Amino acid sequence: MAKAPPITNRIRELRESHGGMSQAALAEAIGVTRQTVIAIELGKYSPSLESAFRIARVFDLGIEDVFGWEPSPSS
Numbered sequence: 671m672a673k674a675p676p677i678t679n680r681i682r683e684l685r686e687s688h689g690g691m692s693q694a695a696l697a698e699a700i701g702v703t704r705q706t707v708i709a710i711e712l713g714k715y716s717p718s719l720e721s722a723f724r725i726a727r728v729f730d731l732g733i734e735d736v737f738g739w740e741p742s743p744s745s
Contacts, residue, residue: 676739676740676741677713677716677717677737677738677739677740678713678737678738678739678740679710679711679713679736679737679738680735680736680737681696681711681725681736682711684729684731684736688729693707693708693711694707696725696728699724699728700721700724700725700728701721701724702721706721710725722736722737
């Protein structure tokens with residue numbers, strides 16, 4: 671099984687605190703599919719840098735307020 675990327679995020683929490691924004695609405699706002707938003711939220715996929723900035727902008731936050739990085743213990 672593929673290892674999850676070391677990128678963490680607060681997307682679900684932020685969607686819920688912004689009026690219960692749906693995954694589909696976020697996907698439309700940033701120009702990706704709902705499935706992509708789901709994969710990013712679950713930590714199964716790391717967004718492109720452009721998508722990460724677009725997500726942060728939707729919530730009017732800095733990129734580091736939305737995403738974090740947890741390197742593997744061997745790093």
